[in-house]
Amino acid sequence: MLDARMRLLATVMLSVAAFLSIFAAVLVFLWWLVCTPGIRVLQKSRYGLLIIAFSGIISVLIWFSGGDGLSYFIRMSVILLIAFWVFHDRAPGEFMDLSVWLFGNKSGFDIGLAAEMSIQSMEFIADEITRLRFAFRLKPVKPGIGTIIPAGGMLIHTQMKRAEDQADLLSMRGYIHGGTICPSFHRANGDIPAAVLSILILIVAFIPVRDIFILLQ
Amino acid sequence: MELVFDHAVFLRKDWQLEADGRFLPGIHLVSGKIGAGKTTLSLMAAGLLSPDKGSVKRNDIHSVMLSMQFPEYHVTGSTISAEVRSWGLDPDIVLASAGLEGYGKKDPFRLSRGELKRLHLHCILSRDWDLLILDEPFSALDCREKKDVCQRIDQKTGGIVIICTHEQRFFPHVDVIWEIQCGTLVRTGELPHALTRWSHAPARIRKLVEKGIIPENISESDIMEASCWMHE
Structure with a gap:
């Protein structure tokens, strides 16, 4: 995704969606597989797996203290994957x-x-x-x-x-407060569909899973 | 004892470094423009970076040391004395030779970069290494200290010393000159013959060569002597 505005929009939508439910987190994961370089992002982020492992430790602690550790792990891992992708795709400036x-x-x-x-x-x-x-x-x-x-x-x-x-x-250089810059953005063909898809995933995240299957029937 | 770059290639997205050659005991000077790949070559020689193609072999080399350009990276002690001890050396002797007597209990980061570089080089040059790689050893040093470092390098015998630098004035007595040209390590040759082919030669050496005067070596005293021939 080249357009930073689309990426910001998708990041907010997907992060909120993944946080809301496991079902939405699974959809976000599928979005991550389809709309980003996927596993190559993790190969380039050396500490990516380490951070996910750390969230795994927190999940175990939550599980031991009576909380839903598995749900936390799935949702946090997907949010982290989105974060790695944002960091990976950024460009200087x-x-x-x-x-x-x-x-x-x-x-x-x-x-x-x-x-x-x-x-x-x-x-x-x-x-x-x-x-x-x-x-x-x-x-x-x-x-x-x-x-x-x-x-x-x-x-x-x-x-x-x-x-x-x-x-x-x-x-x-005389910097005190503010400055002048003309923002410029480039856009790839898939940017808008991916951003729209992220909005749809957030909408789906607000609908209970049972209702989705009723709607599908 | 030899360091061999066997068709070693280090690849990056828009840049690459190729090295093929043997470094035998003696003092080797590697010159090249800023960003040519001298640091990458140093890291490969020290075994800290692996080439993407080919190999780097360190035959019969049992002790390796790389001095990085910025001395801060080498600091592992909380005090200057602890830092010297981490090199297996006596702080009193090293601090006296580096002109830092009475600094033992100070934090190494309280020193200026020049002082820290001086301390670091004194630590490294106080020991013998089979392979010693000095990446920009003269940076942050003044002329007197550069001369001192050259003298200390000259005293090194037996091992392989590789100096990667774009220094233009102060050099120790060098046996072989290498250059990095367009991403490739090239053996310019042994001194003094290499001086006629040295494309990164400092201006005053180039000037002498253009006049048909080939200095015996590139140390300060050799250049001074050759300059005197020019005026005769």
Whole structure:
């Protein structure tokens, strides 16, 4: 899905739908299989399966405390799949376009700038962690509690340094509040049908499953 | 002891690096433009990245060390002394040689990048490695420190030392020059003959070569000596 506006719409619709019922979550999963690169998204998100496994642990805890752990796991896993897809399909500068399109050149610009900088930092941190792992392998230092403090210190230190440099740069360029940008969006052939389908899934999510089968009869 | 790139190819969506060649004991200089793939080559040489095609063989190499461009990545100690100890070294000796006496109890991140780089290089160069890869060892250092690092590299004997850099002035005595040209590692040759073919040669070396003067090597003293020939 190329159009960021459609993607935002679909994300909201599908996330709400998946949260409402297991039946809707199954529909969302089918939507994810048909309308996104599907399993390739997970192959590229290295920590995707790990995060889903973590939600599995929470589900087990819910189950032990008397709640419906399985329902939670299915719905959360599908919401996470949607999140991975959104993260996978994003393009640099897209949040800025979307935010300015939604909220205008003042607040929209500020929100978009913050979002873009946050996404950049996330990618930066992922690279930093890879390099840290390399350094630990070289010494060799076994990762453990003793190494968490210096590793965490390094990540905080570099992020703060980077934030300081970025703030200096923005201030030097005269940034105070807001800015001017002309948002532009590209659209693929399947974008509108996929977005419409996501709206339908949300509508279905509000109808009890029994009613759907009565309607089908 | 040898490091062999056997038709190794590292692929990315819009970029690739090909390497084929043998690195024998001695000091090797790998030059290339920024973004040419020097860091990728370093990581492959150290065994931290696997090539998508071909292989990298480290024959009879038992100890490998890669010095990354940014010294922060190597920090695993909460204090400077702990950091030095994590390299298996005596903090008193290393801190004295790095000019950081009395800093032992400080947080390594309190040091400037230049100081941290100096400390890191002193730690790495205080030990002997079969394969030592230095990725941009001169970055963040001033001229005096660059000279000091060159001298310390010159003292290394027996192992394979690979220096990946786009430094234009300070070099140790180098045995072989390699270049990364259009995504391919090319063996330019042994010194001094390689100097006539070195496409990434610093301006002052190129100027000497154009005048028909081929320095014996590329260290500061060799270039100074060759410059004197030019004025004779």
